Amino acid sequence: MKKSVLFFIGVILTVIIGGIATLQRDVLVLSIPLIIFLFSAVYHKPEECCFSIQREIQPDHGFPETPLKVKIIVTNKGNAIHEIAIQDVLPCGLKIKEGKASLVTALNRLAHIEIEYQIEAQRGHYENFEVNLRSHDYSGFFETSITISSQTLLVIKPHYPRLSRIKIRPPQTRGFAGPIAARQGGSGIDFFGVREYQSGDPERQINWKIASRYEQDLFTNVYEQERVADVGIVLDARQSMDIPGPSGSLFEYSVIAAASFAEYFLNEGNRVSLLSYGGGLGKIFPGYGRIHKDRILKALARANPGKNYALDNLALLPTRFFPAKSQIVVITPLSPQDIPVYIQMRAHGYAVIVVSPDPVSFEAALYNDKDSLALRMAYAERNLLLQQIQRCGVQVVNWRVDQPLQMAARKILSRQPAFSRLNGLTA
Amino acid sequence: MNTTKIHTTLVVLASLVYALPYLFLREYWITLFALAIGVCWLLVEKYKIEVFFNLFFIGFVWLAVHGCLSGLPLPLMLLGVCINLAAWDLTRFQDRLRKIKIQNPEPRLVKGHLQNLLLTLCLGYILALIPTMIQLSMNLVVMIILALFLLFTLRKSVITLRSDKND
Numbered sequence: 001m002k003k004s005v006l007f008f009i010g011v012i013l014t015v016i017i018g019g020i021a022t023l024q025r026d027v028l029v030l031s032i033p034l035i036i037f038l039f040s041a042v043y044h045k046p047e048e049c050c051f052s053i054q055r056e057i058q059p060d061h062g063f064p065e066t067p068l069k070v071k072i073i074v075t076n077k078g079n080a081i082h083e084i085a086i087q088d089v090l091p092c093g094l095k096i097k098e099g100k101a102s103l104v105t106a107l108n109r110l111a112h113i114e115i116e117y118q119i120e121a122q123r124g125h126y127e128n129f130e131v132n133l134r135s136h137d138y139s140g141f142f143e144t145s146i147t148i149s150s151q152t153l154l155v156i157k158p159h160y161p162r163l164s165r166i167k168i169r170p171p172q173t174r175g176f177a178g179p180i181a182a183r184q185g186g187s188g189i190d191f192f193g194v195r196e197y198q199s200g201d202p203e204r205q206i207n208w209k210i211a212s213r214y215e216q217d218l219f220t221n222v223y224e225q226e227r228v229a230d231v232g233i234v235l236d237a238r239q240s241m242d243i244p245g246p247s248g249s250l251f252e253y254s255v256i257a258a259a260s261f262a263e264y265f266l267n268e269g270n271r272v273s274l275l276s277y278g279g280g281l282g283k284i285f286p287g288y289g290r291i292h293k294d295r296i297l298k299a300l301a302r303a304n305p306g307k308n309y310a311l312d313n314l315a316l317l318p319t320r321f322f323p324a325k326s327q328i329v330v331i332t333p334l335s336p337q338d339i340p341v342y343i344q345m346r347a348h349g350y351a352v353i354v355v356s357p358d359p360v361s362f363e364a365a366l367y368n369d370k371d372s373l374a375l376r377m378a379y380a381e382r383n384l385l386l387q388q389i390q391r392c393g394v395q396v397v398n399w400r401v402d403q404p405l406q407m408a409a410r411k412i413l414s415r416q417p418a419f420s421r422l423n424g425l426t427a
Numbered sequence: 428m429n430t431t432k433i434h435t436t437l438v439v440l441a442s443l444v445y446a447l448p449y450l451f452l453r454e455y456w457i458t459l460f461a462l463a464i465g466v467c468w469l470l471v472e473k474y475k476i477e478v479f480f481n482l483f484f485i486g487f488v489w490l491a492v493h494g495c496l497s498g499l500p501l502p503l504m505l506l507g508v509c510i511n512l513a514a515w516d517l518t519r520f521q522d523r524l525r526k527i528k529i530q531n532p533e534p535r536l537v538k539g540h541l542q543n544l545l546l547t548l549c550l551g552y553i554l555a556l557i558p559t560m561i562q563l564s565m566n567l568v569v570m571i572i573l574a575l576f577l578l579f580t581l582r583k584s585v586i587t588l589r590s591d592k593n594d
Contacts, residue, residue: 004519007481011488018492020567026495026504029558030488033509033551037516040547043585082539085527102527106536138543140519 044137050078061155075112089130093122125302126154157297160259166413170351172325178228188223231265232322236332237278239307253357279306314341325349333359437514444507445490487511
């Protein structure tokens with residue numbers, strides 16, 4: 001029973017006791033309107049609620065800051081209700097942009113009411129929505145509350161910058177023509193070598209300079225074939241690697257980088273797979289094309305940092321998930337204990353790029369630290385770590401998240417990596 | 428319909444219903460008390476302080492009881508109680524709306540609420556006037572038994588009415 005009912009009953013009893021104590025009929029009579037009011041409230045007391053909820057979100061997928069229209073239709077399948085408060089409880093990450101998610105109204109039997117408003121959402125995968133319905137009698141003495149869950153899918157994909165001019169050189173390519181140098185002679189653009197002339201070779205490919213040195217022999221230029229390749233993207237979603245901040249955590253930047261690289265490699269025609277390594281293993285198997293891009297973006301929308309003691313370091317990274325000798329792009333803030341994993345990956349014959357959102361500058365920005373001794377030491381430690389990883393033959397993109405990703409990526413990845421370095425030999 | 432305006436009118440009316448008879452009785456302090464309750468209630472409503480309106484409701488009920496004991500006309504005191512009850516109910520109604528940040532409630536909701544309130548208070552006022560027309564002399568024990576019987580009958584009738592409504 002609500003406090004207000006007890007208070008009201010208390011007032012009525014006080015007036016009645018006062019009337020009896022003073023033996024005044026008039027005082028007793030004063031309690032009659034109060035008693036009638038209480039009984040009227042009991043008569044109008046709301047019963048078990050029976051509602052059906054329909055929810056529409058238009059569009060049901062998008063990017064952060066895209067305005068989304070939410071429409072809820074509540075139908076009363078029970079008796080008429082004098083006063084009902086409908087409140088749509090939005091999951092964490094959704095924000096009302098325009099309109100209201102709550103309403104108070106009277107609802108007759110089988111009548112329905114619509115609530116419409118606009119929201120904007122952060123990256124995420126939203127599935128469970130709840131509507132809180134509280135019905136009162138007209139005096140507000142009695143209340144019946146019910147929470148109805150509805151399953152509507154809303155996918156907010158990460159907003160990512162477009163990358164351009166990234167050169168990779170995996171040890172093995174696939175059979176189809178593409179933009180990646182395949183380390184095999186054939187038709188292409190880049191000069192690869194010279195071989196003896198064979199009948200049928202086009203005349204314009206004859207290397208006349210070399211042929212002039214020999215009396216009888218002719219030589220033909222061979223160009224490097226260009227093919228598509230397999231690219232595997234590893235998103236480090238370990239809780240221990242994440243740094244939460246007021247305007248988004250460091251993990252959000254990892255997701256942005258993963259989306260940018262996935263989009264770039266897919267647009268280039270490569271076969272791309274995704275592995276999210278954190279609370280569990282989220283896998284998107286290798287594939288091509290626009291639909292596959294959408295699949296990867298949806299997986300990235302779902303990705304969240306998680307804790308799993310078994311996956312606390314990268315040692316259990318299932319490298320066999322990626323095709324042999326393919327290109328692997330690891331998006332991670334980097335940890336010293338993961339260095340052996342990169343060495344192992346290189347030993348297995350994978351070409352590895354590490355894209356590392358810089359946790360030191362991110363955390364320094366949070367504390368507004370610009371030049372403290374601790375910060376300089378942290379930078380020195382990180383530079384050492386980056387050098388150690390580079391020495392393993394891994395290309396490292398150190399991304400200061402306050403700068404564009406394109407700038408950081410172009411600095412390191414715009415030129416084709418040297419053969420020797422990819423083979424583990426330092427220049 | 429603007430509930431705030433109706434509420435303000437009701438509080439002013441309740442203050443006057445209690446203040447004026449006491450003024451005729453030359454009970455100036457109680458007159459001032461009635462007016463002060465009205466003013467405070469309006470101020471509290473303006474600044475949206477939730478706790479105090481129960482105190483104002485009790486204050487006006489106390490004025491009605493004191494008025495009956497001081498020999499003021501019962502119909503006037505009953506009117507005061509009904510207006511006070513309406514003002515208290517409207518304050519709580521506005522408070523419920525405020526809690527879920529509704530500024531302009533649906534006219535259908537407000538109209539339904541006011542209709543129910545008016546009907547209940549009119550019924551209460553008329554039913555309360557009936558005993559003033561009947562002179563009965565009875566034993567206290569009989570009266571208590573009668574009151575209990577009345578409560579039991581009312582409970583039964585409410586249950587019956589509610590089950591009829593469901594059918």
